[in-house]
Structure formats: structure tokens, C-alpha cells
Amino acid sequence: MKKTGIINRDIATILAHMGHTDRIVIADCGLPIPDQVPCIDLSLKLGEPSFTNVLEIVLEDMVVEKMTLAQEIKINNSALHDNLINNYSAINIDYITHEELKQQLSHVKAIIRTGEATPYANVILQSGVLF
Secondary structure (H helix, E strand, O other): OOOOOOHHHHHHHHHOOOOOOOEEEEEEEOOOOOOOOOOEOOEOOOOOHHHHHHHHHHHHOOEEEEEEOOHHHHHHHHOHHHEEEEEHOOOOEEEOOHHHHHHHHOOOOOOEOOOOOOOOOOOOEEEOOOO
């Protein structure tokens, strides 16, 4: 049994298989997930676990060089957007439309589905390197 880090075996496996520039998504419970992309569904009920809780835990175990958000988050979920800007200022943040974000889903290693039930609570995390 693992002593530290993420104990969810599916998430730990995906992170262990990632290389530089590989991408995963942390998603709210409403994001459409392409059939061919592995989905690690953590949702228990609306709001649990939250997007921010899952993101925080994944970022403790993953080197991230870039986060991609839907530009609509700025207006439609400004509290979450402000939280991300304030807490993760060391990570480069890019913005694309929500439609473009959904099109990118078929090019990620996995999608981690949370119970988050607020709009545009989705992020593409691009892996960096330790060196």
C-alpha cells in the first residue's frame, strides 16, 4: 500500500504514465466525456468531491506547466476563477472557449470527474518535468 501521495489507484496509474506535455482533465459533473477517453469518476453527490479539492490533491502529486480553462469561467464562475488565479499563480494559465475545451477532450490521457456542480469548473492540466 502506498504511504504518501494519491492513493486512488486509477489516478496514481495515470500520473505515473504521464510524460512531458501529456494532458489530463479535472472536470465538473456535467462535462461530456468522449467514449474513448478513460474517465475516473470520483463523484459521490452534487458538490462532492469539489473541483478545488481534487485539483489541490492532484497538483500535490503532478508537475504542471500549464492549465487551460474555458474563457467563460471569468464571467460565469468568477469565484472559482479568482481562486485559481490567486492560488496557482506559478502555473501558466491559457484560455480557450468552452467549445474548444470540449474538442480537446479526445486528446487527453484521462478525465477525472468530480461532483462539482458550478459552471465551467473544468481544467486541462499539461504535465511538466521535474528537471
